[in-house]
Amino acid sequence: MAPLVKIEKLRVTARDDYGRELVIVKDVSFTVEPGEVVALIGESGSGKTTIALSLMGYARAGSRIVGGKITFDGREVLAMSQRELASLRGRDMAYVPQSAAASFNPARPLLKQVIESSQIHRVMPVVEAEAKAVALFRELVLPNPEKVGERYPHQVSGGQLQRLLAAMALVTEPKLVIFDEPTTALDVTTQIEVLRVFKKAIKERGTTAVYVSHDLAVVAQMADRIIVLRDGTIHEVDATGRILSSPKNDYTKSLLAAAEPQVRAAAAATTQRRATPPVVEVRSVIAGYGKVDRDGIPALPVLRDINLSIKPGSTLGIIGESGCGKSTLARVVAGLLPAARGEVQLDGMPLPRAAAERTRDQLRRIQIVFQSADTALNPARPIGRILGRPLEFYHGLTGDKRRRRVTELLDMVRLPATIAERYPSEISGGQKQRVNLARALAAEPSLILCDEVTSALDTVVGAAILDLLAELQREIGVAYLFISHDLSTVKAVCDQVMILYAGQIMEHGSRQALHRRPLHPYSDLLISSVPELRQGWLDRMSERFFKEATTGVARTGREQTCSFFERCPVRIPGRCDVEPTPVRRLSKGAEIRCLRTEEELVKLTAG
Incomplete structure (x- = not known):
C-alpha cells in the first residue's frame, strides 16, 4: 500500500530580524502510512511545527517552502493552487493546535464553530452536521453532549475546549489529522482525560495522524513511530518502542534523559534550615474575587484557610489542577491580590495586603517570575534597559554601575553580555525566561515566586532552567515558591510539596514523603x-x-x-x-x- 504522506527533501527558509534568510528545515524526508500515528519530537526551534504545517502547503509569516516535494493521497501538495489548498485544508487534512482558547471565536456558540468546516466544504447538510457533532461530543466524553454546543467558549474548561477542537477536526472525517502539542497547556488529570479520548477516537476510526510534541512520555502513549528532529534535520527515526528502549542517536538519548527529571533540590544544610525562622509565612489566608462580606469571605472564594512557611534557601512546591488556586496564592503573597482574611508575614512581620501599601524594600524582597516571558517582557525595550529598571528602582544604580550589574546578571543566568543590546523578539523562549529570572534577581530578593516558569518550554530547555534555579539557590541562598501542574518537576526541584484542590490544602509534606x-x-x-x-x-x-x-x-x-x-x-x-x-x-x-x-x-x- 502506498503511503498516505510522502515528504522528499523538504526545505524551508525563514527571514530573521536582520533580513537574512536562514534554512530552518533542511532536506527532510519521511513517510506516513495509512492508519499510522507518527510523532515529530524535538526541542523549540527543531522545525517540528514548521514541517507539520508544510504538510498542508502552509508556511508561517516570514518563512517559505523553497524546495522538496510533499505528496498527500497521491496529490502533489506544493503544486496546488490556493483554491485547491483551501479545499484540502479542513476537509481532507485537519489541524488541532496547542491553544484551544485562541482557536475559538468568543462571540459564537460552540456547535456553530465545530460544524463550520463541514459547511464551508459542503460535506453535509447543517442538520446532519449537527447530529454528527453531538455524536462526537459523546464520543469525546464531553459533559451534556446534547447541550454543550449551545455554550460559548468562556463557559467550558480548557480540557473541554481542547476536545471540542478535536471534534471540529474530525467532523469532516479527514484522512489526516495533525495534532500540534494539543495537551501541553493542560494539567495532568485533564491531560490524561484528553489523551485517552483522542487515542480512542483515532484508533476506532483508523485515522492517520501526525503528532507534534516535545513530551516523550505523551508521545510514548500515542505514536507508532517517532521522528527525532533537531535544528531542522532528522536525527533518528524508529518505532516508538525501540526509540524508548534503545535509542541510537546521542541527541535522542539526551531527550530521554531530560524527560526523567533529576533531583535538583538543594539538600545541603537541611538540619540548619529546620532551626532557621521562615522568610515568608502565610497564615489562615482566605482570598478570592468579588465583594467581601462582613465575615471576610469574598463572593467568589478561591483560597480557603491556607497556611504555609518557606525557610531561607528552600523551595516549596505548589501543585494542583487548573483552577485550584496556585496562581492566586502567588498573587496574594506578592500583594497583587489582597487577601480577604489572614496575613502574609516577611521575617515574622505582617506585610500590608496590597503591594501598593508595601515599602520599596518589602517589594524588593519578594519577586515574581511569570509563566509567559513573551508577555512579561516589554517588546519595545532592549534587554539591558529591562534589567536596568529594577537596578535603578531598588538600588539607585545608574550609568556604568548599572551597565556592569546588567552584565553580571546576564552572566548569572548564563547569557552572553551581547544579549543586553537585543530586544525580546530577537531571542528564544528559553533565553526570554532567563531574562525574566535575571530581572527578578536584579532586586536581590529573599523569595522568588516561580509561576509555571517551565510549562511553556520544551523538555530540554525546561531542564536547563530548572538546573539554573537550583544552581542560583546554592550560590545566593534565595528561596522559591515553585508553582506547577507538573508533578515530576515539583518532585525534582522542591524540598516541600503542597497539593491544592479547589483552594484547600489536601496534602503537605517533604519531597521524600511524597515519593x-x-x-x-x-x-x-x-x-x-x-x-x-x-x-x-x-x-x-x-x-x-x-x-x-x-x-x-x-x-x-x-x-x-x-x-x-x-x-x-x-x-x-x-x-x-x-x-x-x-x-x-x-x-x-x-x-x-x-x-x-x-x-x-x-x-x-x-x-
Missing part, C-alpha cells in the same frame, strides 16, 4: 496521572481510575467541608459533605485533609 505511597485520594489521582515513559501506560490505566479522574466537580464556597467530595472514591456521604474536614498527620510525616484515618485509607487503597 512514598500516596494515601490522600486526590494525591493518588494526581500522582497516578503523570504519564510514564513507557508504551501502553495509558491503555493500562483502569476504567475505575479514569472515571475518578474525570467525574464530579469541585465543591467551592465558604464551608470547611471537603472540596474533593464529589470526585472522591472513598467518600462518606452524610459526613464528608457535612462535617469540617480535619488535618491529620501521617506516619510518613506528611499532613493530609481527610475524615478517614490513616488505617482506613491504607485498607481502602490496598491493591
